[in-house]
Amino acid sequence: MVKFADRIQKIPEDPLNEIMKLSSDRDIISFSLGSPSKEAYPTEFIINATKKLLVENPVSMLSYGLQEGYVPLRKNFIEHIAKSRNINANLDNVLITTGATQGIELVSQVLLQEGDKVLVESPTFFAALPVFKKYGATVIPVKMDNDGIDTNDLEVKLKKYAPKLLYIIPTFQNPTGITLSEEKRKAICKLVVKYGTIVLEDDPYYDLRFIGEHIMPIKSHDKNENVIYLSSFSKILAPGLRVGVIIANKEIINKLVLAKSGADTNTSLLSQGICSEFLESGFYKSHMNEIFPLYLNRLNKMIECIEQFFPDNIEFIRPEGGLFIWLGLPKEIDTKTLLKTSSQKYKVSYVPGSIFYTNPSEHQNFIRLNYSSNDESTIEQGMKRLGMVFKDYISGLFF
């Protein structure tokens, strides 16, 4: 028997792994993952970019690289992304990570230790919770309204717990799809300065706005360099490449680079090169223009299917972008227990709502549905199955 470290004993199971496995069966229609549209992956662009990068600069692509990340990608990120989001950054403020997941991991490594508190929106991205715990922190939930985190509850908890970190997903929040209002973004900047807390702003869905106007990141209002900004290529290009970005003040970046060095030396250079070409070539913009109508149609289709196939008394907020619909079912339905039957018998999968809460007995009747990764006819078929799961359950057919 191996004696494992206490930190890993705090993670009793990995819901993500279970969900990935339940979704990997080809018969199953999966609404689980936060992946872009399968059909919209720009395969040809990636093949051509790979060829260009390897022909023009094979050594930079194939040797070890700087821990901070491939310089052209960092420059292109500043030029094409940070600027358009009113974020001031120079090369010293940018670290490339192996997906935004690694951003959460590295920030936790350099900031958190036993006894620290982390505030999170309730619900929040489930995969962040075990990482904060792994590095010794206690996670404390903060209530949410329809325009994002409840700033009154936030101030109460900032005062009470003096937390090290506030983890927040401001735009098309995962799982709720809610976007934090501009007023609240500004208010948060002031509050965290007052209470000495650092904001970890996780913003992978920013670009995926199909309706309405962009709202600038919390980081754009960050005069005191109190905000660490996480971005990602997973939602706008391809998660399989595993490329994310951290923007933060230089002092924090320097420590993150130390952690990055031990973590994996540097992110795959070919992946970084492809992302750099994606921005520099301008293909980024045309790709967004191509996928937006697709995503909007899928979102509309999914909502249509909810109305058509699901039981009555369904609760949901229509999102203006992002990848998810967050949906409340009748109270008697425990979606976590139902997932196995749903995947194995009805061949359709979703993410149960309870895993997004620090207290998993809450919101057992919620589910998160992804609408971007399947085409409309698959959405229809899958939603029909899913409606049946819930209707059969309610009518007592499972017993």
Place this chain on the structure above:
Amino acid sequence: MVKFADRIQKIPEDPLNEIMKLSSDRDIISFSLGSPSKEAYPTEFIINATKKLLVENPVSMLSYGLQEGYVPLRKNFIEHIAKSRNINANLDNVLITTGATQGIELVSQVLLQEGDKVLVESPTFFAALPVFKKYGATVIPVKMDNDGIDTNDLEVKLKKYAPKLLYIIPTFQNPTGITLSEEKRKAICKLVVKYGTIVLEDDPYYDLRFIGEHIMPIKSHDKNENVIYLSSFSKILAPGLRVGVIIANKEIINKLVLAKSGADTNTSLLSQGICSEFLESGFYKSHMNEIFPLYLNRLNKMIECIEQFFPDNIEFIRPEGGLFIWLGLPKEIDTKTLLKTSSQKYKVSYVPGSIFYTNPSEHQNFIRLNYSSNDESTIEQGMKRLGMVFKDYISGLFF
């Protein structure tokens, strides 16, 4: 002022980053990095593999993947690598990592905590030391002989410290180039069972044997599942892809998967796909056959240059493979202090020996030279410069 976590405060500086920066200037001839030959990168193979993978299976390459790694790569690793090294493994024993660096990181995360001891060869791979420390361990050096770790000193320290882990690079050790004898490999397997210590066997150079017969890994003698085996594609294909492999018992792999999930979800799938094709296509073998004569010529050239350009009283062991020559200069030379002058004024860089020791005041007169990454004429030019650095220093020219 940000208050950082204690664990990251234990890493005061990053020698690797400094070395990368000193080597990134194009004027400098670098003997620092452990990279394969620049000319031998199989660019065309990688372009074609990328095309094949993206045309045949774009969704597997571009979406999220299993944390354990891409199934075809894990199968191919077992079939083409593990078997030839007498290592028994099935799919449940294999985890793909973002370079072997991540292997060291993840193993440390799941096994080490405050108060634990880790034994290492002295000298050892410098980048592993801060990772063990970051996760709370105290690192204890064990002496080396010309046939690898001193098993008497090892037993003394196993008994005295009851260490959690023995970290060892058995083949063409980094930095010394020494290979652990078969007798000692077997002896280590027995010793660690007796004292309840886990072996972390880091074996990235195994394939790079130009002279003599392969010696099977410690893992091949591991009846008690006490050995965690790390392998890498960085030395035989390309470090820029960032793909490594861990083989261990299922219980350990399950915990490592939990850590991997938080660390970066999964390794770049395109990188994993390319490595899988590298093995499956048989190109792996022909690529080895192509680079071996190249490497052997470069090794010979470098040794010739040492004899021709360096001061007298140089100490080194002629390696039978791997990537490095470990070289002792006259005692009065402090190679760490000299590196800046060497890089900036003489335009040649190396890795100073002291950074491979837990006590960096030891072996200040040693350097590690990489012979694989430059062509023969560049080696000659660089070694001429380096000989001059040391001769000028000895003759008092720097003062």
